[in-house]
Amino acid sequence: MTATADAEAAENGLTPLADYLGSVLRRLRALPPLDLDLTQAYGNVLAEDVVAPHSFPAFDQAAVDGYAARWEDIAGGGRGVGYVPVQSGRPGGRTVRLNVVGDLGAASWRPVRLTPGSCFSVAAGAPLPIGADVVVPVEWTDQGMAAVEIFRVPKRGYGVRRTGEEVTGGALLARSGTYVSPALVAVLAATGIGHVVVRPSPRVVIVATGDELVDVGRGSQPGQVVDANSHALTAAAAEVGALAYRVGICDDDPEGLRGLLEDQTLRADLIITTGGTGTGPGDMVRRILSRREGSRAGPVTFTDVALYPGTALGFGTVGAEEVPVVCLPGDPGAAMIGFEVLARPAINLLAGAEPVFRPSVRAHLLETVASPAGLREFRPAHVAERRGGGYTVQPLNGGPFTLSGLAEANGLLVLGERVTAAAAGSTVDVLLLDRRR
Incomplete structure (x- = not known):
């Protein structure tokens, strides 16, 4: 992000996204290491280097x-x-x-x-x-x-x-921060390792808030909105490797919300809420969690970030254990984008995974697009490799708020704060999404 973009965001009363993410992630620490049996280590991240105790093969x-x-x-x-x-x-x-x-x-x-x-x-x-x-x-x-x-x-x-043809005794098998894959489990086992020290998978609790919410299995009606967010965010947290727990729907009741969050701190390394981050009369999450007590500020700070969609994000801690909490908007598209830019890196950091952000590529834009000034936009897109090298990216219909676009996307087109229009043929940044297709 350039100094000009920072100035433009500040002028609009918004915090630049890069600054906000830096301030949040600096407050998080990887979870304490845990010694696990090899059969339980899959999906975790190594907390220390692993050296082969024996050669593999062990004999000719x-x-x-x-x-x-x-x-x-x-x-x-x-x-x-x-x-x-x-x-x-x-x-x-x-x-x-x-x-x-x-x-x-x-x-x-x-x-x-x-x-x-x-x-x-x-x-x-x-x-x-x-x-x-x-x-x-x-x-x-x-x-x-x-x-x-x-x-x-x-x-x-x-x-x-021959003996040691693949791995010699004393060789470095994997460095701290390495993801434990099935293939790595095989290598560790073959060289005689039965236990490894890993960062545990973060336990993530997801709570949807709002009097208007109803559970899945029915259609929305006036005054009612089907809760898509908690289901989608639970799946997203599991995709990152977290142990994800969906609590369900919490009404806009101050005491009920406080009690629910307090209860969840006993089993959570991170709590994600969705809904109520704005400044409207029904946005109870922001009003309750940011409330000052005496001379102390509330445990959660809500910030208007130069992000599109979903500018209002919250971060802080709750409960005596000071469990981190991420507060995302209630709009489903904004919640999913907020998860990508804030919650996903937080989960990776707690897990000790590196890098914490998704990989990105530079791609050739196939269609001219407009973007709001002063905001960093994340738009669903389809990215493909070109013959001869490089990538192309096609924005999907409907813009960033559409759930159907997010469901079809294998990438997120990123348009910076200073970009109001990106012409077809220009080169843009694209985050690559995980897709098992």
Whole structure:
């Protein structure tokens, strides 16, 4: 954000978005680390570096089913002891015959040694005999039991996995801040790790407020609005990796709201409310949570931010435990955008995840769009990769307030405070959204 944009926002009585986010995120700290069994660690973020206690593979082993042999015994150019050229019935040629002196499975543990001209039948994962430097796949042989004919000679080292070939003992497996994926769980387990220290997934409670709200399963009528927000925000929090709990609807009752929030602090690392952040007569959340007590300011500060849609956002703490609370607007589109720019980074920060913001790209705009002056707009869009590199972005119909646009979007077009119109063909910033399609 430029100094000019900052000045324009301040002139409108609005706080620049970058300044607001910086002031909020500086007040948050990652949750205390927790030692977890490996089976429970998926989806969390490592709180410390992890070093391999053992090598992987832990011993020389066969990578395929076949016959473990000495390459010099089967190589066409070599004539090691036991090399027996045989006229093959196959077109083309000659084969090599070796004596099969034993079978080795993945559970075999006694060390054995190859003698010239011999081989072992081995299963994938079986320890290699001493002296073996190649495994001939079963399908390249006649699959003999006492003796085997080899029709095709692999390169030296084929079908063999050496000790520490993938990971050596003492190697750094993952740094602090790394997301624990299923693949990382496999690596950790394979090197002998049973516990890891992680940041726990934040427990996030979502509360929708408003006398007009009714639960899902019915249509809206005059004086009634179906509560879409708490359902959508619960899903959004879960998508980030939080343990998300939907409390449901709270009426605009001061004592009821205070009591509900106080109760939820016992099980929450973050509370998200939606609705009541404005300055109208029915905006009880702002009136209650920002109320001064004696000479003290209220626990939550509400700020008019240079953001479109949804300028009014709240942040502070509630309860004796001072649990962070994020207050989002009641309009569903504004609530979802507010979650993206404020609540999502807060959840990532609590979880110890880096980076806290979504990835972004620069994209070629396909359609001219207008934007309100002095506000940073986030508009649903579809972003696609171009042949030859780069991206294109197509704004979706209806602007930023439309839920259907947000449902279809795989990106958010970002238009800065100084932008009142962006022409087709210009280059713009786009946040990339998670989509499992």
